Amino acid sequence: MTFLLSHLTPLLTHLETLETSSLSASTRSTKAHYAIESWFTAYRGDIDNNPVILLAIFSILLPGLRCDRVYGLREDSLGKVLVRVMGLTAARGRGKRLLGWKKVGGNGSAQNRSGGVGAAEIGDFAEVVEKVMREAETSKGGLVTVEEIDELLDRLAGLCQFSSSELRRKVKDEKKKGKCGSAFEALSALWHRLTSCEAKWVIRVILRSMEPIKISETPTLSAYHFLLPYLVSVRFSLRSACYTIGSSQISTCIPPHPPWDQQQRYLTLAASSDFLCPEVGTKVGRGEFLKATSTTHAMKLAKGRVMVVERKYDGEYCQVHIDVTKEEKGMVRLFSKSGRDSTWDRIGIHSALIEAFRLTSPSEREISQSCILEGELVVFHSPSQRILPFHHLRRHIRRSGRYIGTLNDSPADPHSHLMILIFDILLLDNQSFLSTPLKDRRCTLAKILPDPVLGRVELAQFECLDFADAANAHSKLRHLFAKAIVKKWEGLILKPYDSIYVDLSLPRVIRAKTPKGNGFVGSPNAWIKLKKDYIPGLGDSADFLIVGACSDVARACTLHQPVNILNTFYAAVIVNKPDVIRLGVKPECQILFPVTYSINKADREWIQRLAYFSTIPFNSYPGNTMEMKKYTLSIHPQIKRQIAAPTHVFTHPLIFEIVGGGFDRPTDCNFYTPRHPRAGKIHWDRGINDAVGWSELQEMAKVAMNMKDIYESQEERKWIGKLGRGDLGAQLKETPRDADQESEETPSSALLRRQRKMDVSGEVGDEEDTEKQSPALTLERPNPLKRACTENEVITGTESPKRKLPRRHTYPEDYCATVQAEQDLPTKAPQITAAPSGTAALKLGSTETSAAVSISSGLKSCNLEAVSASKNDSPVTNAIIYLIPTLAKFPSLFSTLSNLGVGMIYQLNLDDSTRAGFSQIVGGVAGGEDYMKENKRRIVLVDPTFCRSDTRKAVLLLKQWSESKWSRKGSDDERPWEVYDWRVCDSQYQMYDQHGRVDWGFHRVCKI
Incomplete structure (x- = not known):
């Protein structure tokens, strides 16, 4: 009994129509799954008890599950073979269009104008093959079976040395009999009996990409038999699974689709009959992981269980x-x-x-x-x-x-x-x-x-942590993770100590993303992967030039965008950067790698509009080097054969911050590039000279990969502090946000917002426009290896000469919005009267005092509770504390300051530039006026991370006071104002110097 390919192609065509429709993703997925189930129901009588047909069908629907097949054919090489098979001429007509499949309409014509994006549409090779064959259609269909297609695929795979030894041995025996000697002979025997539509899908199977359709493996396997995904998982062999599911033992005992409440009973029966047991010689599906975006996120995923923490090698x-x-x-x-x-x-x-x-x-x-x-x-x-x-x-x-x-x-x-x-x-x-x-x-x-x-x-090394003791486990996990980062480990793996490898009690469709793995995704048994590049702001990053771009067809299908939209960008470094800086010579740029991922939709659309007017075609310049007006461009010779050349070159290069999980050497190369590169952000306001140079990149990689043991303890303490800040700003969700689904803020709006600069006179732009960014808020953090900011830098937001910009970290927008939200404060304001000495006397009851410092429950997640281990050395001890209004609403901060032994606590009035009633007393010791007469330090606590506007206002106000008539020699105003980040009071954010002492200067903002 045979099964015609013409029965299967209508299903594939229907799925393609669904995928390219304007329906929502969930609707497309539901309709596709229903179509597959209906198709198997209609043809079940022809498939049941015939594992050969079943294997051939799933080999076409899910080519990715045939790991034994490697064809070694890509679009260009396959196109040359097909031109010979169809008897076409490569220099003209249909043969030329087939070989020029990348060009507009597949005709190989040159790009018009200056090579703008509108003129450079990259095609789908399988679609071009279908169009070329349709012009001279000879077959009416119904002449080729799926078994013949399966044999063709076996022959093509057997010609490649990377396929399994069984397939290569089979083809070797056929060669001895003179049956199959090349891909041309294998395709010629079958090709002229295929219709154009059938040929299109055969091409996609050979290319191992069914794009634009996305056939989910687990739902498709379960559409035929609910047990099939489990068989593929335990015995990762599609052939073994199809022959097992077609055996009489299963077909007579286990129905293909039992009621939901009876599936568990049949799973237990299959396990007891050794159908779901590992078999030596057949690979078992490996584990899958959830990505933790911080140690706090890992704590949440652990759910209070005992976990095994392994080193990720x-x-x-x-x-x-x-x-x-x-x-x-x-x-x-x-x-x-x-x-x-x-x-x-x-x-x-x-x-x-x-x-x-x-x-x-x-x-x-x-x-x-x-x-x-x-x-x-x-x-x-x-x-x-x-x-x-x-x-x-x-x-x-x-x-x-x-x-x-x-x-x-x-x-x-x-x-x-x-x-x-x-x-x-x-x-x-x-x-x-x-x-x-x-x-x-x-x-x-x-x-x-x-x-x-x-x-x-x-x-493998491992350690057990009991997450029931949350505080202790969190501290240990931070130290373990910091140790892993310092020792250059790839990361950590967390597994529940009492978890099993395969949990048959969970629905397969929910339990795993594909039938290849056993990670219990969506269950309490989930395995957790923790790497520093999963945490925003902690990955290895550098600013690269983006000098070119192209459109990748597979990526375009994934993003549901037209195939002529640029989605792959080429990162380059400046080879002669020292000479560019010293002598002003033209930069020589070399392309090192492409970047495809984590570029949001808004940025892609803006670049698309920009590229239409500021790109030229790459292939219009002969030779290895392109001479541009602002720079020269070439592809590194060692990487040239490994990547496709860009189709467009930017006349004005862009600057991308590229983030990677460490550094690695590409194949056949002796230099380092970021590992798994992805775009962190786009710097629209930077020029060519701000990009990383060749020597800088290689030195950065060597430093990142070779840390001397003598610095390990110091580095570990630094990373513990970074992880603490990462936990504070991390969003607790199961997987990192897909950049393609981020907010659609355009780069033009970002540029306009950056141009709103605050002048020294104290005029500040709209706080909501200044601080709120989409999809995440980019904040400046102090660098422990650099000196503290001057007051001018805080006021203007600019940098001093000969000082690099501090590292930027990304914090979630919703957390920042929570910090800046309106609090439930009393409607009646405290009464303040000015004292003769210029201080303020407090006149309000205890109830009003408590209400004045109240805070909503939504801010409890800020984790402000802390007790300093170095109370006597803290700069706030015995000092007079001044708080910006936002911090004055945190009751937990008052208890922390009280434990540190502060003097008086005042709230700054940022709207009053005079010294009369400049602040109100909100806490501290009794006898404020007498205490003020003592020569105590004056400490101003601010939040430069989430309250930058208030911080700048406070610094401006203090600067005006220090320069005004109130600053008289011999008065208390002679003492300087010391501005600190409030995190100086929290032990979990303390940094240490090389001698192991607390570095209080790390959190100091400025001194006035």
Whole structure:
């Protein structure tokens, strides 16, 4: 029995129509899922009990699940083959349009005008193939089956050395019989029987991208049988899952769609029948993670449970399958993250595994039959006793027998070798551990590996934290995370200590994003990943020139935008920046990498409008270097073959702040670039010379990757303080915000807001317009390595000469709005009368005093409670404290100041420039006038982070007072005004110097 491809293509066409419609995302998803379910219901009679047809259908619908197939064909190479297959001429007509698929209409015509975006539409290769074939349609359809397509895909994949050994062996046998020798022969045997619509979808399967449609893997598998996603998860092989689901044991015992309340019973039945048990030789789906955006967010996700905190190693995931019943050569099989069998590519670790687990000694080994382990492959350097950065793996691991990406790498260090760190066990002697708690799996690991081989095979480091004790656990987690950052670890992994690996009690559609993993997403058993670049403002960042752009078709489909919209941007550095600064020569810029992610819709649309008038086509300039009016441009020769050239070049480059998770070397390159780069923000007000230079970038990477041990304790204390500030401003939500869904504030409005500058006379723009930004508020924070700001910098918002701008951090807008919200203050204001000495006498009752400093419950999340460990050294001890009005509303701040032993506490009146009634007493010791006569320090507490307007007003006011007639020699006004950030009172924000002492100057704003 066969199944025609023409039965499947109408479903794909319908899904494409839905995806390109104007319906909302949720409506499109619902209608698509209903269409897939209806299709399987209609054709179930032709599919049931026929695993060959079922496998062929899912191989077309979900090509990403066939990890055994790698075709090695992209649009350009496939286009050349198709021109020969269809007998076309490459120089003209349909053949020229097919090969020129990137151009407008696929005709290869040159861009008009100056190459503006409106003239540069990048096409969809599969769509161009369909249009070219439709002009000379020969087939009426119904002549090709899905089984034939599956055989074609097997042949094409077998021609690529990166496919599985079974497929390559199959094609090798066919070559001996003279059946298939090349991609041209494989396609020629079938192509002329395909319709143009069928050919389009075959092309997309070969390219392993079904864009623009998005077929969700888990719902699609469950549309045929509710058990199928679980089978793919436990045994990550689509072939194995399809043959298992089509067996008589399942078809006769378990219905495809039982009632919701009966699914659990059938899942238990399948598990007891060993259908949902791991099998040696078939990869098990690996875990998925939730991304924590701060340590506070991680605390929330932990939900008061005991968690295992593991070090996240910067290596390659590896699943180890051991079968001691085989010969020594075949005892160990290794699978990569994608599911490929990489046993012989990682042969350098085989002997270490055999030695560590004593596999050749039956009397000593703890493994009697079989075992499945999870671990991380890294490169270990014996002399220094440390794990080397990720890019060193390229010199020790082959890819299908070849070393890839090592063209410009130095030879492997003879003292470095592969090392594996084991962190989980899934099977031992045919006993599944998928339903065993993590604490028991850890005990089993320690049992089967009693004597780890140092530097070769070890157990992963971990520590248990009880999050029921929230305060203690949070402090420990901060210290662990700070330690991880200082030691250059990739991050931390948190797993519930009592969690199981696979939870069959949860619906598969909710439990995991794809059937490939077992991360319990949406359940209390979720695994948590914590990395510094997940926290806004803490990732490694630098300002890069954006010199070019292009439109990526796949990315355009993901963003639901036309294919002619620019969405990929090219980052460059200034090679000769020292000469540019000293001599004023023309900058020489080199493209190093493209940036695609985290650019919001508003910025993309603004750049699109800007690019129409300020771009030129890249390919109109011959040679390797483009001579522009303001700079010269080239692509770094080592990266030139790895990235597609930009289609547009900006005559006036943009400046992007690029954020990455550390630094890494690209393949075949000997320089460093940000790892996983994404756009942090766009600096519309900066010029070319503000971008990072080549030497600066490489030095930045070396410093970030090589911190000396002597500075570790100091760095750790600094990072603890940064993490505290990150927690204060972090939004507690499960995953980081998608930049594509951010607020649609245009760059033009941002530029207009930046132009509203406050002059020294004290005129301030509208606070709401000045401080409120979308989608997040960009704030200036003091830099511990730089001196404090001068009062002029605070007043004008500008920088002093020869001083770099402080690092900017992003805080959530809703938190800032909460701080600036109106409070429930008493309608009757306290009565203040001026005293002869110029101070203010207080006349109000205790009830009014309490009401005057009340605060809404919404501000309790600010975490103002703190007790200083260095009370005697604090600058606020025994001082006279002046508060800006916003801080005077925090009752918890008063208790903190009281514990620190302050004198009097006043509230500044920012609307009165005279000294008569300049403040009101809101707390402190009795006898205010006598206390004022003593020579006490005058400390003004402000909030330069969330109350910048009040802070600037306060500094202006103090400056006017100090220069006015009230400043008389011999009076109390001779004492300076010291302005501090209020966080100087909170121990969790304290910074330390190199001697371990509290650095009080870190929080000082200025001195007047």
